[in-house]
């Protein structure tokens with residue numbers, strides 16, 4: 001297939017490798033022309049995937065419309081805060097039959113919308129059945145080295161999900177399908193909040209019990225909001241739920257964990273973001289989810305404490321004390337009240 005990848009950060013570039021390995025013809029959009037030149041000339045993307053040699057067949061361009069024009073498959077892999085503007089810009093240039101996959105893990109800050117909801121608003125109606133989301137435990141650094149990785153694609157159309165699966169699956173990159181778009185998007189976005197918390201906990205040197213607690217209770221509140229929004233609870237015990245939560249809370253590759261770790265060591269949010277150089281989706285997602293939790297009347301204690309740490313200068317240690325000091329409760333409220 002002729003494939004256009006919109007976004008040449010670490011994840012867009014790693015997915016370009018997967019697709020080039022599968023003999024697709026890949027063109028990738030780089031915001032800066034020097035980055036496009038580097039990919040075309042040296043077959044590297046040193047800023048985002050240092051030390052990785054890209055297949056020679058991957059082409060790059062800094063002309064956004066050109067990257068989607070005439071393509072049979074388009075992947076959107078830009079940070080969540082830029083997807084609406086980027087989708088709007090290319091909307092008129094995408095062929096009507098194209099398969100659309102997004103691999104973005106975030107929510108729109110201003111509207112709290114999921115990425116596929118934004119795509120439905122920005123792309124023409126004939127493309128709506130063609131939209132799929134890709135999620136799961138998949139750090140770009142490892143995918144680009146062809147380490148075994150499993151992911152999941154969801155779409156409202158099973159045919160679309162299966163086409164995405166066929167295009168991406170290979171010996172190193174195993175792709176499952178799932179019909180639950182909401183579950184995939186909520187799991188993928190909100191695990192970044194918990195990864196920030198896990199990083200803080202590690203920065204405070206709280207140990208493994210604390211991290212296991214954050215991951216487990218984090219998954220409980222992610223599921224609570226997700227189910228309220230229409231997700232299938234089973235999705236959260238799958239790759240896009242607990243799978244991605246584990247990898248993001250425990251891997252040195254995670255930007256969210258690393259940012260949290262620095263916060264736990266006493267750095268300010270401004271300091272942390274200025275040294276990261278890559279998108280830390282969990283920061284904006286914490287704010288969007290915090291607001292959503294009040295809007296929907298869903299209890300999300302970890303998200304609420306993290307919001308106060310990130311945006312109200314609360315001491316991380318005090319946030320942990322407040323979490324531990326909450327009123328006693330049942331582990332599974334839903335079960336206890338039946």
Ligand SMILES: NC(=O)C1=CN([C@@H]2O[C@H](COP(=O)(O)OP(=O)(O)OC[C@H]3O[C@@H](n4cnc5c(N)ncnc54)[C@H](O)[C@@H]3O)[C@@H](O)[C@H]2O)C=CC1
Pocket residue numbers: 007008009010011012030031032048077078079080081082086103104105106138139140141277278279281
């Ligand atoms: N890096 C990873 O391992 C994975 C990342 N993701 C998700 O993929 C999405 C993209 O992440 P990465 O590639 O890691 O990010 P990155 O920080 O490595 O790269 C972001 C890319 O988007 C471009 N960009 C930044 N601001 C932009 C704007 N305002 N308009 C247009 N383009 C802009 C940058 O130039 C860069 O090419 C995120 O939602 C992330 O959560 C999902 C799975 C794995």
Ligand SMILES: O=C(CO)COP(=O)(O)O
Pocket residue numbers: 105136137138139140192195244247248253254255256257279280281
């Ligand atoms: O989503 C990811 C792995 O599945 C990447 O997480 P980070 O954005 O924290 O690096």
